[in-house]
Amino acid sequence: MSARGSNPTIVDVAREAGVSIKTVSRVLNHEPGVHESTRDAVLKVVEALRYRPKQSARSLAGGRSFLIGLLYYDPSAAFVGSVQQGATVRCRELGYHLVVESLHNDAPDLRQQIDRMVMALRPDGMILTPPLCDNPEVLAALRESGTPCVLMSPERDIHGVPSVRIDDVHAAEEITNLLLSLGHRRIAFIKGPSDQSASAARYEGFATALRAHDLEPDPELIQPGSFTFASGRDAAHKLLSGRQRPTAVFASNDDMALGVLAAAHRLGLNVPNDLSVVGFDDSAAAALVWPPLTTVRQPVAEMARAAVEMLVIGNRADQSAPVDERDRHMVLAHELVVRDSTRAR
Amino acid sequence: MSARGSNPTIVDVAREAGVSIKTVSRVLNHEPGVHESTRDAVLKVVEALRYRPKQSARSLAGGRSFLIGLLYYDPSAAFVGSVQQGATVRCRELGYHLVVESLHNDAPDLRQQIDRMVMALRPDGMILTPPLCDNPEVLAALRESGTPCVLMSPERDIHGVPSVRIDDVHAAEEITNLLLSLGHRRIAFIKGPSDQSASAARYEGFATALRAHDLEPDPELIQPGSFTFASGRDAAHKLLSGRQRPTAVFASNDDMALGVLAAAHRLGLNVPNDLSVVGFDDSAAAALVWPPLTTVRQPVAEMARAAVEMLVIGNRADQSAPVDERDRHMVLAHELVVRDSTRAR
DNA sequence: CTGAAAGCGCTTACAG
DNA sequence: CTGAAAGCGCTTACAG
Numbered sequence: 273m274s275a276r277g278s279n280p281t282i283v284d285v286a287r288e289a290g291v292s293i294k295t296v297s298r299v300l301n302h303e304p305g306v307h308e309s310t311r312d313a314v315l316k317v318v319e320a321l322r323y324r325p326k327q328s329a330r331s332l333a334g335g336r337s338f339l340i341g342l343l344y345y346d347p348s349a350a351f352v353g354s355v356q357q358g359a360t361v362r363c364r365e366l367g368y369h370l371v372v373e374s375l376h377n378d379a380p381d382l383r384q385q386i387d388r389m390v391m392a393l394r395p396d397g398m399i400l401t402p403p404l405c406d407n408p409e410v411l412a413a414l415r416e417s418g419t420p421c422v423l424m425s426p427e428r429d430i431h432g433v434p435s436v437r438i439d440d441v442h443a444a445e446e447i448t449n450l451l452l453s454l455g456h457r458r459i460a461f462i463k464g465p466s467d468q469s470a471s472a473a474r475y476e477g478f479a480t481a482l483r484a485h486d487l488e489p490d491p492e493l494i495q496p497g498s499f500t501f502a503s504g505r506d507a508a509h510k511l512l513s514g515r516q517r518p519t520a521v522f523a524s525n526d527d528m529a530l531g532v533l534a535a536a537h538r539l540g541l542n543v544p545n546d547l548s549v550v551g552f553d554d555s556a557a558a559a560l561v562w563p564p565l566t567t568v569r570q571p572v573a574e575m576a577r578a579a580v581e582m583l584v585i586g587n588r589a590d591q592s593a594p595v596d597e598r599d600r601h602m603v604l605a606h607e608l609v610v611r612d613s614t615r616a617r
Numbered sequence: 618m619s620a621r622g623s624n625p626t627i628v629d630v631a632r633e634a635g636v637s638i639k640t641v642s643r644v645l646n647h648e649p650g651v652h653e654s655t656r657d658a659v660l661k662v663v664e665a666l667r668y669r670p671k672q673s674a675r676s677l678a679g680g681r682s683f684l685i686g687l688l689y690y691d692p693s694a695a696f697v698g699s700v701q702q703g704a705t706v707r708c709r710e711l712g713y714h715l716v717v718e719s720l721h722n723d724a725p726d727l728r729q730q731i732d733r734m735v736m737a738l739r740p741d742g743m744i745l746t747p748p749l750c751d752n753p754e755v756l757a758a759l760r761e762s763g764t765p766c767v768l769m770s771p772e773r774d775i776h777g778v779p780s781v782r783i784d785d786v787h788a789a790e791e792i793t794n795l796l797l798s799l800g801h802r803r804i805a806f807i808k809g810p811s812d813q814s815a816s817a818a819r820y821e822g823f824a825t826a827l828r829a830h831d832l833e834p835d836p837e838l839i840q841p842g843s844f845t846f847a848s849g850r851d852a853a854h855k856l857l858s859g860r861q862r863p864t865a866v867f868a869s870n871d872d873m874a875l876g877v878l879a880a881a882h883r884l885g886l887n888v889p890n891d892l893s894v895v896g897f898d899d900s901a902a903a904a905l906v907w908p909p910l911t912t913v914r915q916p917v918a919e920m921a922r923a924a925v926e927m928l929v930i931g932n933r934a935d936q937s938a939p940v941d942e943r944d945r946h947m948v949l950a951h952e953l954v955v956r957d958s959t960r961a962r
Numbered sequence: 963c964t965g966a967a968a969g970c971g972c973t974t975a976c977a978g
Numbered sequence: 979c980t981g982a983a984a985g986c987g988c989t990t991a992c993a994g
Contacts, residue, residue, distance in 0.1 A: 326737070371717075
């Protein structure tokens, strides 16, 4: 019984229940048109035998793999961890499984790696995280293979390709407004890398908020960054040792904001008394550092759940039914998380 | 050509190469006994058609799924992220794929969730991370299903079940020795949760090092913790507001050490001048906080690679060949990472 | 060194 | 509401 490989098959269930395997299949797939008593009888046997349909057989016969792929680049990023968590849970609820693949955005054999995964596994859908979701090569490979995709926070929406995001522009505007409302006027901004879409969006929100207060972004207070701790620290070092120090710094992600905290600390500046600092992401570390960081929380797990649903439902749905393009692009609500790294000046 | 589902099959390759499908299969599986010219011809067609065998068909016919499962509990833990990274890379190199599943260690339907995954996917092997690798229910479910497992840093080795770990006792001893060599004598210790095996091992190493210096662990300087930031902060608060403050704190993981840093900061204590702090894990945050944390690095990615290899090679190997029990339990080398949170007193 | 046949465990048309 | 047949795309014995 418990030996490897000797598991019950659909034939065993059918025999035991006194029906054909087709009927067992119907019950298992929740197909309509099965008498309730028949259904109950089958289910009882399924339970007794602890029968579970074998995925490889279903996949081979039915053309669906019940596998969702998650493609990501930086495994240490808090964003990816939350995406994965949300996605595995929703997959389990829907009877799917999550296969993960870590890819380098600039790997020479990127195309091949994707082809290999797609052709071997035939996942029913693929979730792409930044910056892979903005990589034309990746998108082309997936499109050609016919694999349905959902893009998480892509740079720009692509017609016909579903996406889930928050409104980065608005969120950045809001957190800038928070600083402005605290009386800050000399607000520095540390940008993200130009190959990540969120970078431009967050800067845009920052600039918009300033202009609404009749302020212009000061070029001397704008520094480039690359979403890493070190780049944030270095940018902050420049900003804080300049002639006219800013009273607040908006680092466009949390990792860089942590770098700002470290630089301030080293320069003997007290946060938030001498300097207010805000980040973006609400990473795990944001709540753990001292002082805890004011930031923007993306509902990443919820975004991932939504992505899985779009893939699975879209797979089930009547393909002929036209989908409203607007329904393909979801924008979920973000949340301002005000902690102790900001203070009125 | 590029439409979904119209991919080439082994029959197409065989026809094009002028051989039987069996020969194509032999070439693809690196089976011996194929003439070189035949092999080359087949490979050429495979390349031209961009043929990849379909996993579900291989799995159904051959009984191997080319899937490795990763079971984990806390997705935010740095440990899990590194395990996953190391495992996906090695899987790809070996032609396997990684399926991830997040489980609650105390979920009432844990058994069912595992059964579902195992019966549906039939993974060729499973990697278990703490605390799941110490959960008898999990181990029993997997044993009964006949799924080969590798335990990552389990509490204790189980005969016949491969494991990979570092020597927690030794590592804790070494980092304690570092503090002792810096002149610290009043060293506090914050324990991990009792359901995680590393907790006891690290404490043992700590106590052993003290005793080697003719010191006895002082009960007043030993605090319980749960491997979380908050528990470390609270434990440190008690330790540091006591009558006789310790001059150093050994938090048995990094998350708790970050809590110690926060507590010290709040109490106006300068680390490392007033207090030395060490952690364990070398989490991503350990290098990012101020001051950067002295800690122990586990070669987690390497451990994960080794785990994948044991699973894949073990699967291939001649089952009749007896495996030396000692070869089943790998102990990889850790590394002391000395940063700025420690100073001589 | 190579191949024809059977079969893995399901689902998809197609009947009734 | 239910079933018998065919087939998904491979690998495993078994021959030669």
